[in-house]
Amino acid sequence: MRRIFKHTFLRFAIVGGFGFLVDLTSMALLSIWLPHLAARGIAFWVAASSNWWWNRSITFREAKQSHTNKKAAALQFMQFLGGSVVAFIPNWGCYLILMSQPPANMTLALLWPYLAMVPGILVGLVLNYAFSRFWVFSSAKL
Numbered sequence: 001m002r003r004i005f006k007h008t009f010l011r012f013a014i015v016g017g018f019g020f021l022v023d024l025t026s027m028a029l030l031s032i033w034l035p036h037l038a039a040r041g042i043a044f045w046v047a048a049s050s051n052w053w054w055n056r057s058i059t060f061r062e063a064k065q066s067h068t069n070k071k072a073a074a075l076q077f078m079q080f081l082g083g084s085v086v087a088f089i090p091n092w093g094c095y096l097i098l099m100s101q102p103p104a105n106m107t108l109a110l111l112w113p114y115l116a117m118v119p120g121i122l123v124g125l126v127l128n129y130a131f132s133r134f135w136v137f138s139s140a141k142l
Contacts, residue, residue, distance in 0.1 A: 008059055008060065008133060009129060009133075011058055011059040012055060012059045012125075012128075012129050012132065012133075013125065013129075015051055015054040015055050015058060015059055016051065016121075016125050016128070018050075018051075018054065019047045019048075019050055019051040019054070020047070020117075020121055022043075022046060022047045022050045022051075023043050023044065023046070023047035023117065023121070024043075024114060024117065026039075026042070026043035026046040026047065027039045027040055027043035027113075027114070027117070028114070030042055030043055031113070036099070036113040037096075037099070040092075040095060040113070040117070041092075044084075044088055044091075044092075048080070048081055048084040048088075049077075049081075051080075051084075051128075052076075052077055052080040052081070052084075055080070055132060055137070056073075056076065056137070059132070059137075060132065060133075060136075060137035076136055076137070079131075079135060079136040080131075080132065080136045082131075083127075083128060083131030083132065083135060083136060084124075084128060084131075086127065086131065087123075087124040087127035087128045087131065088124060090120065090123045090124070090127070091120035091121060091123060091124040092120065093120070094116075094119045094120030094123060095116050095117060095120045098112075098115075098116035098119065099112070099113065099116050
């Protein structure tokens, strides 16, 4: 089991899974007061911030040890959010395309704003990993 968790992509994907739950929960709560598209946009920022902290603490912990001061952490956070914004473009695009094609089934239509998140998140996972591994946390010996 330890051997499996040595792979940064697997740790990154696990953190991303928790990030998805943060994203989904945030969107569900925000959707009570806001339209789905606005809730989706805000939920992304909540999840991206959470993912940065967990990736810094778990996935790329070696990079955290080499970036101990607050200024370095702030720069790393900004880089992570920058990479997340770039990865969010296809994520948001997938979501908008799927939202423009709601299903006819009423039950599925109620769940559609949440189900429509999944394809974009998977695309974002790959892009975010590349940015994180080779830019944000690049000083880590992985």
